[in-house]
Amino acid sequence: MTLSAQPVASHYIDGAYVEDTSGAEIPVIFAATGERIATLHAATPALIERALAAAERAQRDWAKLTGRERGRILLRAAEIMRSRNEELSQLETLDTGKPIQETRVADATSGADAFEYFGGLAGSLTGEHIPLGPDAFTYTIREPLGVCVGIGAWNYPTQIACWKGAPALACGNAMVFKPSEETPLCALKIAEILTEAGAPPGLYNVVQGRGDVGAALVTDPRVAKVSLTGSVPTGRKVYAAAADGMKHVTMELGGKSPLIVFDDADLENAVGGAILGNFYSTGQVCSNGTRVFVQSGIRERFLARLAERVAQATLGDPRDEATTIGPMVSARQRDIVLGYIEAGKSEGARLVTGGTPGDGPGWFVKPTVFADVTDDMTIAREEIFGPVMAVLGFDTEDEVIARANATEFGLSAGVFTTDLARAHRVIAQLNAGSCFINSYNDAPVEAPFGGVKLSGVGRENSKAAINHYSQMKSVFVRLGDVAAPF
Ligand code: NAD
Numbered sequence: 504m505t506l507s508a509q510p511v512a513s514h515y516i517d518g519a520y521v522e523d524t525s526g527a528e529i530p531v532i533f534a535a536t537g538e539r540i541a542t543l544h545a546a547t548p549a550l551i552e553r554a555l556a557a558a559e560r561a562q563r564d565w566a567k568l569t570g571r572e573r574g575r576i577l578l579r580a581a582e583i584m585r586s587r588n589e590e591l592s593q594l595e596t597l598d599t600g601k602p603i604q605e606t607r608v609a610d611a612t613s614g615a616d617a618f619e620y621f622g623g624l625a626g627s628l629t630g631e632h633i634p635l636g637p638d639a640f641t642y643t644i645r646e647p648l649g650v651c652v653g654i655g656a657w658n659y660p661t662q663i664a665c666w667k668g669a670p671a672l673a674c675g676n677a678m679v680f681k682p683s684e685e686t687p688l689c690a691l692k693i694a695e696i697l698t699e700a701g702a703p704p705g706l707y708n709v710v711q712g713r714g715d716v717g718a719a720l721v722t723d724p725r726v727a728k729v730s731l732t733g734s735v736p737t738g739r740k741v742y743a744a745a746a747d748g749m750k751h752v753t754m755e756l757g758g759k760s761p762l763i764v765f766d767d768a769d770l771e772n773a774v775g776g777a778i779l780g781n782f783y784s785t786g787q788v789c790s791n792g793t794r795v796f797v798q799s800g801i802r803e804r805f806l807a808r809l810a811e812r813v814a815q816a817t818l819g820d821p822r823d824e825a826t827t828i829g830p831m832v833s834a835r836q837r838d839i840v841l842g843y844i845e846a847g848k849s850e851g852a853r854l855v856t857g858g859t860p861g862d863g864p865g866w867f868v869k870p871t872v873f874a875d876v877t878d879d880m881t882i883a884r885e886e887i888f889g890p891v892m893a894v895l896g897f898d899t900e901d902e903v904i905a906r907a908n909a910t911e912f913g914l915s916a917g918v919f920t921t922d923l924a925r926a927h928r929v930i931a932q933l934n935a936g937s938c939f940i941n942s943y944n945d946a947p948v949e950a951p952f953g954g955v956k957l958s959g960v961g962r963e964n965s966k967a968a969i970n971h972y973s974q975m976k977s978v979f980v981r982l983g984d985v986a987a988p989f
Pocket of ligand 1: 654655656657658659681682683684712713714715716717718721732733734735736737738740741754755756757758788789790886888914954958959
């Protein structure tokens with residue numbers, strides 16, 4: 504069967520699709536079959552210039568609207584996204600290879616949530632009045648930053664485009680968004696939907712390209728803020744480049760998060776949490792709890808039940824509703840994951856299940872569980888970004904807290920226990936930004952999301968994101984006379 508997901512054009516600039524085939528080719532491959540489903544082209548310097556100029560122009564007028572007027576357009580975008588959920592979910596599946604049963608509930612829906620939440624919030628964004636006695640006061644004005652650049656990773660192309668776009672636009676900014684070159688299709692739809700919802704031309708632009716296009720955007724003096732979702736090495740480069748221009752940044756980077764299962768945990772829920780935290784989106788989730796610490800008294804029962812439930816996973820064509828494990832996004836990522844599996848075996852971890860590529864075409868890796876993993880093993884230290892779970896043992900609470908924190912990352916952490924006092928006590932001591940008790944990987948738009956240590960700076964979602972897309976001007980007002988010395 505021939506598949507096609509060829510968009511109208513590669514880029515969306517100033518309210519319309521734009522093509523320039525002189526840019527480097529970006530093939531889009533359906534990861535389940537290896538078929539090419541679209542061919543896009545990287546933005547040339549001229550197109551980058553057009554996008555930034557359009558954003559700068561659009562932002563000036565957008566900032567003059569009231570928050571409620573801006574919010575109305577975002578709310579309309581949320582509604583359009585929900586009404587087109589099936590089409591957007593199918594595109595997400597083609598773009599990423601993620602199973603349709605996931606994309607129908609996790610991607611365009613999450614994007615719509617962001618537009619709905621920040622659309623609703625837009626009218627209530629205000630400064631404050633600070634009384635300074637009878638003769639003076641200060642008031643603050645919450646101002647937009649200007650032109651914001653969003654740069655996406657490949658695992659959640661729709662969600663990332665919305666999580667960055669919605670708060671940016673709500674605060675009165677414009678955005679130039681560069682999707683990952685691996686999954687360039689979905690963000691174009693977001694730009695198209697925003698136009699349909701009434702966003703002025705140039706407010707939300709999408710330009711395609713690899714790291715060089717991202718770097719050109721980050722270093723442009725017109726850009727006030729950069730929000731990156733990506734790996735730590737890329738984060739370092741982008742943060743450094745942004746620092747040169749003293750730009751605002753949000754960095755959503757990688758992780759190697761701990762998920763701690765105590766003896767008294769509900770076994771089914773703990774196994775379910777570990778499955779969600781390792782195999783959803785075929786393990787390509789930044790916040791995954793890939794170091795699963797299981798206390799000695801429950802460990803063998805946990806592993807036995809885990810193996811039973813993982814055996815029920817259905818690897819297959821992600822367009823099939825029954826499929827629960829799709830392919831890796833690319834051949835390169837599949838090979839990286841298989842390399843980590845080899846490292847796990849050669850360093851002495853016990854393979855419980857999986858450990859091999861899937862059969863047939865496409866870039867599949869079977870869901871893999873290693874037991875008897877020790878802290879020094881490569882699979883316990885490095886982010887794999889694939890369906891590979893490392894199960895480690897522990898005896899005491901203090902021991903597991905120390906070991907869980909012994910990582911350079913700090914994105915997420917989870918605890919499964921029926922002792923809620925212990926749950927809160929342990930979570931309070933874990934160095935991570937997004938934590939879970941008796942659950943894993945929930946990401947409601949109402950809650951802040953982001954990491955500490957090398958996992959990033961800033962927060963997405965929630966009211967916290969407003970502070971990362973706006974700045975305060977403070978205005979001192981004297982009502983009495985000015986007391987000058989001469
Ligand atoms: P990546 O770092 O390879 O690429 C991310 C984006 O940065 C891409 O769009 C890429 O083109 C761009 N880029 C690369 N070099 C650049 C440069 N010098 N200047 C500007 N842009 C540049 O990441 P990836 O492989 O696409 O995604 C996987 C990584 O993303 C994992 O580490 C994962 O943990 C992380 N991630 C984090 C979150 C989060 O919210 N914390 C979410 C999803 C993924």
